[in-house]
Amino acid sequence: MRKRRLIESFYNWISMAGALIALTAFGVTLTMMMLEWASGRENIYLGIVTYIAMPAVLIFGLLLIPFGMWRVRRKEQRADLPTLDLNNPKHRLTATIFTIGSMVLIVFTSFGTYEVYEFSESNAFCGETCHAVMTPQATTNQHSSHAEVECVTCHVGSGATHYLKAKLNGVNQLIGVLTGDYARPVRLPAHGMRTGKEICQSCHVPENDHGLYHQHFERYKMNKKSSRHVYDLLIDVGGFDRVSGEANGAHWHVFNKVEYAATDELMQEIPWMQVTYTDQSTRVFAVEGASKPEGALHNVDCTTCHNRKGHEFATPFHAVDAAITKGxxxxxIPRIKAASIEALAEAAKAEDKTNGLAAIGEALRTYYDDEDPDVLDEFASQLDVATQSLKDIYQANYYPEMKSNWTSHPNNMGHFYAPGCARCHDGKHQADDGETLSYECSGCHTIIAYENPKGELTSDLTGLEYVHPDPDEEDWTDTPCYECHGP
Known part of the structure; x- marks a missing residue:
């Protein structure tokens, strides 16, 4: 019989199986780590196996070893505690293996723990682990002005407290993903979010006075010529004026305490708000019949208006206009603006991306069959290019499986496609003394140039009156833009 080198209680099938499992997991982990280092690329699925699955298997195997030894002693009905006698060669070898193994495991575990931490903080982990669930957020982020910012910078924050809180919350989300019990679309909660001060002001300095911000718009009408009209705005962004010591412009709101109550999940309906001035006096603005609600109020901060800066779903109108402008x-192509909007509207009805993409080409053909059949032959090559461009727009901004697009995630910047500024500045919020929050165009921006479809340019730095591109539209002065242009 072969001489046994380790203590007798180790030689049982449970302990030996545990040792085999642990050694195998250790070897697999080292192999995968070397493969990842050699490739020089981050692989989300390899990372999950290497830094999460295999360490768990390793620990499970190690736990089986003492468990098997305990069962042996229990069967032998030995009540005495195990003793370690270094004069005994078996005990000495066991102690040596345990000590060296523990040291290697501690080093390996320390490195692995850091890799797990770093991996769980990566954009790949946030956007690709729960692939189907977070695809809309991950994709739109890559098209945003914050594409180079790590997800955790905004959504988790720095420090152990934020990390632990995020991971504990992530357990519920993981269960939801595994069981299929998650919201479609995924939205941030109305309460419990990190504030704009925590998220934005680690990079952006609110104390700066940004003054007037110039924006250039090129839009196309839904007529046969897709007539182009252009206008330039100066938007009063403002900020803190160090000379006067007062805030001004749109950024006035973040330098004063402005609280509001919303009656819907998307916070698009705000019937009541309260301003607290620097002298601690307060003033309430509310729509007729609204009263102070029960429960917590929301504070106006950066994200109240800049709510889609990291994950913007482009509207079909804006995306098509941009595609036409860029060529x-x-x-x-005759009627291309109207045809493109119609095609995207049909694609938006699809229940999955495959059918949505197929619907675009079919919708374009159907549109021109009905409106102008000659276009299909005369502009065949241009229509092929246009179809591909529309598919690109659809791919980047429509996610039917998650029910996510521009209608499910309204952008609060402006007031063209969603209420935005007009949630409060609608001419209906009134104070007790009768003062009303204005809906005047000139309150926030000044039109300094306008070019009509004929190419005639009118400019005036002191401001121009807005000219609606549709001369037959008479009610636009009394109707908010988003009621016609929104979903």
Whole structure:
């Protein structure tokens, strides 16, 4: 019989199986780590196996070893505690293996723990682990001005407290993903979010006075020529004026305490708000019949208006206008603006991306069959390019499986496609003394140049009156933009 080198209680099938499992997991982990280092690329699925699954298997195997030894002693009905006698060669070898193994495991575990931490903080982990669930957020982020910012910078924060809180909350989310019990679309909760001060002001300095911000718009009408009209705005962004010591412009809101109550999940309906001035006096603005609600109020901060800066779903109108301006969609094709909007509207009805993409080409053909059949032959090559451009727009901004697009995630910047500023500045919020929050265009921005479809340019730095591109539209002065242009 072969001489046994380790203590007798080790030689049982449970302990030996545990040792085999632990050694195998250790070897697999080292192999995968070397493969990842050699490739020089981050692989989300390899990372999950290497830094999460295999260490768990390793620990499980190690726990089986003492468990098997305990069962042996229990069967032998030995009540005495095990003794370690270093004069005994078996005990000495066991102690040596345990000590060296523990040291290697501690070093390996320390490195692995750091890798797990770093991996769980990566954009790949946030956006790809729960692939189907977070695809809309991950994809739109890559098209945003914050594409180089790590997800955790905004959504978790720095420090052990934020990390632990996020991971504990992530357990519920993981269970939801595994069981399929999660919201479609995924939205941030109305309460419990990190504030704009925590998220934005680690990079952006609110104390700066940004003054007037110039924006240039090129839009196309839904007529046969897809007539182009252009206008330039000066937007009063403002900030803190160090000379006067007062805040001004749109950023006035973040330098004063402004609280509001919303009656819907998307916070698009705000019937009541309260301003607290520097002298601690307060003033309430509310729509007729609204009273102070029960429960917690929301504070106006950066994200109240800049709510989609990291994950913007482009509207079909804005995306098509941009594609025409950049030449991705030919402006020469008759009715191309209207046809493109119709095609995206049909694609938006699909229940999955495959059918949505297929619907775009079919919808374009159907549109021109009905409106102008000659276009299909005369502009065949341009229509092929336009179809691909529309598919690109659809791929980047429509996610039917998660029910996510521009209608499910309204952008509060402006007031063209969603209420935005007009949630409060709608001419209906009134104080007790009769003062009303204005809906005047000139209150926030000044039109300094306008070019009509004929190419005639009018400019005036002191401001121009807005000219609606549709001369037959008479009610636009009394109707908020988003009621016609929104979903």
């Amino acid at each position: 991705y969609i030919s402006h020469e």
